[in-house]
Every structure is written in structure tokens, then in C-alpha cells.
Amino acid sequence: MSELEQVEKENLSARVYGRLRRALIDGQFEPGERLRISALASDLGTSITPVREAIFRLVSEQALEMKAATAIHVPVLDSTRLKEIQLIRMHLEGAATERAAERITDKQLKRLEAIQADFIEAAATSPKKASLRNRDFHFALIEIADLPLVESIVEKLWTLMGPVLSVFHTTMPVRQIAGKDHRHYEVLSALRARDPAAARRAIQMDIQWGLEMADWLDRQASDPPARRKLASLKTD
Template sequence: MPAEATTAIASPAIASLGKVDRETMSGRVYRDLRNLIMAGQVCPGERLSIRTVAGALGTSMMPVRDAIARLAAEQALEVLPNRTVRVPILTRRRFQELRTIRLMLEGHATAVAAERVTPPALDEIRALHAAFTAEHAHAEPDAGRLIAINKDFHFRIYEAAEMPALMQIIEGLWLQIGPVLNFDLRSKSRRLSDRVALRYHQGMLDGLEARDGAAARAALAGDITTAGDFILACDALLDE
């Protein structure tokens, strides 16, 4: 029998074996849908049918059922009284509530990150900021890429706070807000606030480098607040 089962034989050949798809299909569907939602690539109100998604992914209904159940538990999807499931439509009130929570939680994560961030982490954050800036410099910036880099920039900072439970909650918040980014994504006028986004990001970076938690937090607050104002002005939200 090959060495895997035995205790101490370490052949160099083993390391090159690679891992055999240790991921369940449920997990994969879940992750894919999650990324889709967080990247703002699904429309608020859009309906998901288990069979349709399963067909599109070439699997049976089971993994999709599972993934949707998990996303619904995180409020990333919504099950209507009809028991059909759709991408939630945020009310203005709820959006503002989420923004308030984000200011607290992401503000705290940023402040803590300013204390704990390591030089290599700072380098990564700098690189992401540079990439964000570069993408803005393009004549025709790719909105999808912009959103992705922005997300990486924020979460790389939160990760530096070394508070995994906090980060999971923050991810949940982005997951709920994700779909409205869709509208933002399609509106080309977003450039208006983009310049200020760059400035706030720079402020966060400066705060981290100076280990000034309050400054970094203040810059983040500006970022979140102005971005939120932009969405609110778009009225992609339910009035309620």
C-alpha cells in the first residue's frame, strides 16, 4: 500500500500528488453564488429556481438546495411566503441601518488593524491601493474589477485586525449590500464619487502606516458614508 496510510515515510513524490477535489459540490455552489452576490452581479428582486440553477451548473437539485439554504440563513437570499427564493430588495431604512452597523464594525476592525498590522500586510494593502488607483486611471475602468479590488483592499485591512469572528460578520454585511452595488455598477456616473473614494482609501492607508487608528477609522467612515450617500441618491432602494 502506498505511503499515505503509513506513519512516517515522507517521500518527495507525495507532496506532488496534489489534493483531490476535497470540496463538496454544495460547498462549491455556495461559494460561487456567494461571490456572485457579493460582487453585485445579481439584481435585487431576481428570482432563483433550484432546478434552473442546478441545470445551469450541471448538477442535481441537492447541492443547490443546500447552498441556497445556507445563503438564506445569512440573509443573503430571501425566501418569500410562496417559498420561492429571491435576491432581497433593500429598503432605504434597512440600507441605512446596515450602514450604521458597518461604521461601527468596520470602523473598529480598521482601528484595531492600525495597531496590529504587520509590514508585509501593509505592503499588500499598499499594492491593492495602487491597483485600485491604476484601474481608475484607465480610460474605460472595468466596474467589476473596481469592485473586486475595493473589496480586497477593505478585507485585507480587516484581516490585519486578527478578529476572525468580526470579519465573518462584516462579510455577512457586504453580502447583504452586494446586490445594490449592481445598480451602482451600471450607472456610469459613479466617477463623481470615485475621486473621493481614492482620497479616503489613501487616508486609511496613511492612518495604518502611522499606526493612527482614529485617523484610519475616520477615513473609512468617510468612504462608507459617501458611498452610501451615492447609493441612496440613486434610489435603487425601496421607499417603504
């Protein structure tokens, strides 16, 4: 939690909410990790009250779980919930990428290419950074599409899956996420051709490939050491 930036003193609850939500999307917290309000307040440089308000808001959005007044945890996503998230993402991000192909400029395309290059480079040395660059790629597409309501919904989905996605990237062999056949290259090819239908298919295939996370979650759930690790996170 040392990576969390301190916030200014105005509109603290909203700012703290934004920082914690971004930390979840970025995978700064582990699935099952227990969050302590006092520690978060210290890291963010605020009092306890705005942190508590932000926590309640995230709990209402199911981005965090509260089983008791002081027992706050990052949810442990199961494969059924992940498949539902991926299904929604396929439709929404597919539509956004289709629109992006109709609107993209050369400058925006170069930015996406740079993000992908950073992703491939990070995959070999820093899985956490690779996870962040993967997120940047997807949200850059939605930004290009200029669909703020879609972006808001997709952000909520990434808040739920961010922690497990970050862990997943640390367990995947580099060759599987940094190969020349990575789905993002198909997205970029379709964008260069300004082919909306191909762009939609390519990003949907990328999200479909991400369903390997569901199989990974099932393996984790059936593996006693993995279950014990999650249990220890919950009781730390």
C-alpha cells in the same frame, strides 16, 4: 452566472453555499434577479439537491428571498436597510481598521496600496472590477486585524449589500470614485503613520460616504422606469 466555478463532488452543499454567497458579495447577481435552481445546478456542475440546500440556508440568512417553492430572488435592498448595514459596518470595520493600524507590516501595507491602485485603474474602465477591488480593500483590513468573528459578521453584511453595491458602482461618475481625494487614501495615510484613531476615523468616513447609495436607492424607488426594471428582473 457563467462566472460561477464548478465544484468538486465532496461536501457539495457547503461548497455550493460558499460559491453562491461569494457571488452575492461580489455582485454577480442583480438586485431583484430571479435565480433558478436548475440553472444554478447546471452552472456549478452539481445536482439540484445541494443547490436547493444552499438556497434554503441563504434564505434563512435573508441573503435571498423565497416567495414560493421555485420563486427565489435576490433582495432589493431599501435605503432604511442599507443605513442599518452601514451603521453596523462603521462600528465593526472601524474597530478592525484601528487594530490593523497597530499590527500592519510593510508588506501588508504594500498589498493594500496595490489593491487601491487596481481599484482606481478599474474605476475608469470596469466598474464591476472596481467594486471587487473595493471589497478586497475592506476585507484585507479585517484580515490584517486578525478578527475572524468580525470578518464573519461583515461578510454577512456584504452578502446583503453586494448586489446593490455593484450596480451602484456602474452608475457613479468615474470622478466620484477614482479621484485623488478618495477616502481609501486617508486610510492608507493613517496606516503608514501607524495611527489607530486616524485609521478608524478614515474608514468610517469612507463608509459614511457610501451612504450616498441610500440616496441613490431612494431615487430609484421614486423613478418609474427603475421600478419597472426591478419588476422585470423579478418576473424573468
